[in-house]
Amino acid sequence: MTAKENKISLPLTIASVLLIITLLVYGMMAMRAVLIPLAFSILLAIILYPLCRRLEKWKIGRIWAIIICLIVATVLVGGVITFISMQIMAFSNDLPQLIGRANQLLEIVQVWVEQTFNVKQSNQIPLLKNSLTEWAKTHGALFASTISATTSTLGSLLLLPVFIFFFLLYRNFFTHFFHKVFNNTPVASINTLLKKVQKVVQSYVLGLGLVILIIAGLNILGLLLLGIEYAIFFGLLGALLTIIPYVGIFIGSLLPILMSLLTKDSVWYAVGVAGVFFLVQVLEGNFITPNVVGSKVSVNPLAAIVGLILGGMLWGAAGMILALPFIAVLKVIFDSVESLEPYGYLLGESVEVTTQNKDLTENLSGRIQAAIKKQSNSKLKN
Template sequence: MENYIKVKLPLYVKISLVLISIALIFVGLELGAGLMVPLCFSFLFALLLHPLCVKLESWRFPRVLAIFICLVTIIIVLGIILYFITSQILSFGEDLPGLQAKFTELLNDLHQYVSKTFGINKSNQLNYLRRSASTVMASSGAMVTNMLAYTTNTFADLGLMPVFIFFFLYYRSFFKQFLNKLFISTPNQNITEIMYKIQNVVKNYIMGLLLVMAIIAALNTVGLLILGIEYALFFGALAALLNIVPYLGIIIGSVFPIMMALLTKDSIWYAVGVAGVFTIVQLLEGNFITPSIVGSKVSVNPLAAIIALIIGGILWGPSGMILSIPFTAIAKVILDNIEPLEPFGFLLGEPPVPADKNPQGDFINDFKKEVKETITQETVTQSPL
């Protein structure tokens, strides 16, 4: 029998090793973004399509055919969304000359306002704008190059994702056996339970997010239609689509309709109204819509969500920001089910609300108590004894 020597490391050595390991993980994730980003998206879509695939297989569809039907379904859905966005952009492009003329007129009004208010003549303003434009043009080349590179990588990722989704679904039993062998000391039932919870969290998050986006799109569109903003449906849907990036998406999505209001309306109050509509929708989304639909199924507290967004953006850009919330929720499920790491899962979640600090809970409890007392009194009154 082999003898093992246990070495007790000092605390500072343990902390140093943990920090070095975390740094190496982050470096690896950043360097491997080209592979990890499509893999992560494919994993989420595979979890979302898994129930449909299982259902088709229960109807005696071969697994390959069932996976093919799932892939065709999601490609059709994404194609419809892409067609809508493209058609709206083409329609928007037809009105672009008129918008440019309106922008020129607005710029002239701004020149006159600056001249009257600050005493800066138009020629000095134009010189300043030329210098600013030169600075912007000097850096625009790198910006365009980066944008083209990002677009090319995005299309390459979209080409790889169906392949990854297919193999995730096809080899799902094989991956389960791998996890059972990897965590041999953990009962298979516990691993299956964790996998089921992860699938449930991802499904609830994505389906809830789609429903929230639909509600936000409807509210944005109605508000913009009331104000008479052109392309209200497009801007409402775009802002809802950008809402996939929590906290920041709705802000970015509100810029375009505000600019449209400034260019197409005679009063600045329309732009103020647009900002008010998006502010109200954001408040409703954050305080009522998302908590009611997603609820505690993806219970990641705002601080953890913001930190995850920042880390995801640093590592993988916009894709990392989109992936940050679902994978933080997955990490929480895993941490909650590993006893030594359970405190970290607790740290990621929502803080518990004491019963005495929950007015809704007191109202419900009082209501139940009153109903119970009423039933008891009626029973005693109607009793033959």
């Protein structure tokens, strides 16, 4: 190929790649109502697979084993939803008192705005209404389309049990499908790759479940010490929102902060709630998740944040939840294909950063142990 042909083919290649990416993104957005349940079904089917296989080893038929798995998953999810619903019902009973307190705070804010910005209280509400009206005109169509898409997606989530059932039922069929698609690749290599994908998904999801339990305990403990009402509900809600990496726990802190402002006489309670959630976030990001999930899902924070933003733009909250496990799966695939190894390296954690975090964790752990030992020795002497 001549230099002139190279110059012509390069722009054509770039244009073709960009066109394919554009069509792919458009297709994923247009078919989100089906693709989101499918993506969640794949993850849940991978999680339920070990239980299904164990039941089958106990001489239970595959169909009945899958049904038992679905019942177990439904009971667990239903239990969490029931608990949250009961907490919301109890919370609604105190709503009139909270509204009254909110009106008092609004009056205080109005006085402060009048004294600070010289805007009379009688003009503040119309000004706020006009601002909200203008905002609604600008963003109304976007908001309506978002609500419509979300409603459609929630309706499609009813298909989850059906999709999971067939993924587990036809798992050997799908394995043979990959063998036929990549018929030039040794069967052992494909099976090894599928096992790695299964392992990384299970490690991420099960590790995330344990992280949620730990964070829920820390949140609830901190809120109880501050005397915040509905501490269990807010602590659990904040922990559940950690399924949205990096930003979920901050979103979960907004409600208890608002509750502390409405029910407490001092703003320092709100500061304390913010401090509790910030401390939990620091512990989660630097110690809990790295030690619980470990290096099995070694995606660097930059790749995770970019994936989080892109997932949110593509599929909303569901895309943010699915971003990290699917980036981890992509990394496993890239690492297993020689020509794609550089991209797997780009998604992975830096060795230097990992070593520094490990040294920091060991150093902090050693200091804590030394402090505990010193305190024990002092007690023995006394």
